[in-house]
Amino acid sequence: MEFNKIFSDQLDHCYAIMRLQALNRDFIIVASEENQPCYAYDLNNNFNKSTVWSDIGGTMTMVQIPGTLNFLATQKFYPGFNSLHCRIVKETFNGQGWDQSIVGEFPYIHRFDIIPKTKDDYWYIGCSIANSKKNTNDWSDPGKVWVGIYKDKPQKITALKALPIRITKNHGYQRMAGYSLITGEEGIFRLDYPTKVDDWQLQQLSSIATSDIVATDLNDDGQLEYLAIDGFHGSYLRMYDNNFHTLTRTTKETPFGHALWGGEIKDHNYFLFGWRSGAQGLKLIKNVDLTGDLLASHLGPSNVLVYQKEQQQYLLSANREANEVAIYQICDK
Template sequence: MKFEKIFKDELDHCYAIMRLTHDDHDFIVVASEENKPCYAYDLNHNYARTTVWPDVGGTMTMVQIPGTLNFLATQRFYPGFNSATCRIVKETFNGTDWDQTIVGDFPYVHRFDIIPKYDGSGYWYVGCSIANSKKDVDDWTDPGKIWVGEYNDATESVDGLRALGFRLTKNHGYKRMNGYSLITGVQGIFKLVPPTAEQDWQLTQLSDIETSDIFSADVNQDGQDEYLTIEGFHGPYLRISDHNFSTLSRSAADTPFGHAIWGGRLDNRDYFIFGWRAGKQNLELITSDQLDAQLIDEQVGPSNVTVYEKNDQTYLLSANREANQVAVYAIHFE
């Protein structure tokens, strides 16, 4: 498998990424975690760039509103993790670019999601705060919370917002799965199931190993998904576990500031993609449950990555944060 960098653009501290497609429109969106822009690149017109917003930034998460080219995003998650003024905005596509409205203030919310309700009546909101309050960037004495509610797109608001009875320290990871979400922190990995007609939100602990980020894929082709986890807040370890969270392999402490993570099918089998932001700052393809890897790019320090397809060609989008570079790689299967 070969990775060919076919597009790059400069964006200071690029961080959050998203594929945004609906009807005949098709974009990739990349936002900075500093007081810098958010850009949308038109995949139908040779990556023509539109500025979604010119500044404010501080964006950790972006979520598409299903069936539209509209999306929600965090802003003002700075300085560092001392983000008391963090907010969520809605970006509404007007046919040319996006109009912004403010959904509300969500202090310290690092990851969030809107999940379609089982009966199709709207969306659940999940927000994971990295802390509840802070005296300074390094203060972790007041752990974060898992916030839940209902997102009302008509009023552009979150209704019935409340915190679950659990405090989560240093949340970094969130992954929407099929019918539930995985949430990570110092206390480990948790499964969050949205309400049904019979029960309220259900939170279950799956692992007690401190975890920064998580993704799943059947990397060893045994018919069951494995989990790739970045262990410790921002690394420095990588771990692959089986579907019961029993360890299959664990790296040495050689991936400092582990951050970018993805898993899924490339050509005819599953792989993981991983990158870290310190040391070698490599972007790698993980090819086995023993953490065998192929180099994709080096000294780029990726923050987030995702894979998408367009016109029967597979691409990798990477926010190469430490290089201040938005990058798209064409993936060639051999």
Template sequence: MEFKKVFEDELDHCYAIMRLKDNDEDFIVVASEEDSPCYAYDLNNNYARKTVWSSVGGTMTMVQIPGTLNFLATQKFYPGFNSPNCRIVKEKFNGNDWDQVVIGDFPYVHRFDVFPKSDESGYWFVGCSIANSKKNAEDWSDPGKIWVGEYDDDNEQVNNLHALDFALTKNHGYKRMAGYSLITGVQGIFKLQHPTATSDWQLTQLSDIETSDIFSADINQDGHPEYLTIEGFHGPYLRISDENFNTIKLSQPETPFGHAIWGGKLIDGNEYFIFGWRSGKQNLELITSDQLDTQLIDEKVGPSNVTVYEKNGREYLLSANRESNKVAVYEISLN
């Protein structure tokens, strides 16, 4: 597999990323975690850059409203993890760029999601706070919460917002699955089942190992998903587990500040993981087996988040290379 860098732009402390596509319009969006811009790059116009906002960054998460070029994003998640002023905004596409509406204040919410209800009557909201309150950035004495509710896109508000009866310390990871979400923290990995006509939100513990982030892919091609997890808050361990969370391979602590994580099918039809860390070698790597064999994609870039997308029959990797302050796109091809 070959990864060739085909685009790069400078963005201070670039962090959150998203593919934003609807009908013929097609963008990649990258936002800073500092008081810095959010940019949208037009994939139909040679990555021409539009400014979504010019300041008030602190963005950890961005979520597209299905069927539109509108999206929700966190802002003001700074400084560090001491973020009592964190908020969620809605960016509304006006045909040229985006207009902003503030949805509300969501203190310490690091990850959130909005997704359609199964009966298509609206949207569910999930928000995971990294803490409930803090005396300083290193104070973890008041654990975070899992907030749930209903997102009303017409009125641009979250209704029936309430916290589940559960305290979650140092939440960092979140992954939407089919009918449920995976949520991680010091207490381990949890499965949050989404409501149905006959059941409410249900939270089940899948692992008690402290976990920072999680992704799934059938990396050994056995027809069953494996899980890649970053362990310890921001690393340094990597673990590959089977679908029942039995360990297949645990790394040595050589990936400090593990952060970027993705899994899925690539151009050769097989599934892989992509992983990057923000300290030490600051590498971006392709994980090619359930034994954590790797191929170097880029080095000394310190990626924060990555995703893979397809455009005009070609496959690309988008990486927010935070430690080098670069937005980067790599074209993926067979050797």
């Protein structure tokens, strides 16, 4: 399998990425974590670039509003992690570009999501990296998991409340089938959404400090495996089985582990992993013993995803340390 770069563009500190596909339109959205632009690349028009916003970046998370070309995004998650004035904005597609409206300020929100509830209402999940800070390095007041209802009309989050848990240095969030995984220094948690019978349910799955987590059936046994980065921006990977028992943990450091993805490539399941210090590599993980192929070095990816268009698969990588948005065509050798 080969990954051949077919597109490259410069974006300072590129970070958040998203495939935005609806209404016969198809875009890749990439935003910076600094006071820099967010760009849209038109996949139906030879990657033609347009500017979603030109500044006020600091974007950690972007979430599509289902069935539309509209999306929500965080902004102002800076300086560093001292993001008291972090906010969520809505970008509304007007046929040519996007119009911005401000949903509200949500201090220290690092990851968030909306889960369909009714036609115009969504469950809101917001994970704060801290609850308050005296300075960037102050972690004495752990973050919270906030839940509520996002009403797309009139673009507001209501019934907001914090769940009875505190999570230090939240970094990871992964939407699964019917629930979400949330990670931090206290470990890995499963969050189940409300039903007619139960309210929000939170269950701890691991007590090992975790930065990020993704899942796929790597060994084709019908059960999920989970790939996690140990510690906040940690230097080691851990493979869990479906019951969150450790299968493998790396011994070689991959400092500032950050980019994770899991899913199907060329009829097999794989994980992708990128780290932002040292060799700043991007690795394709093929086996539960964490072996695989180093695809590239000196990129320092912040986030990666694989997408398919017209029977062809592509890898989108926000190569943060190279200030590069890159798209690779995935081909058989």
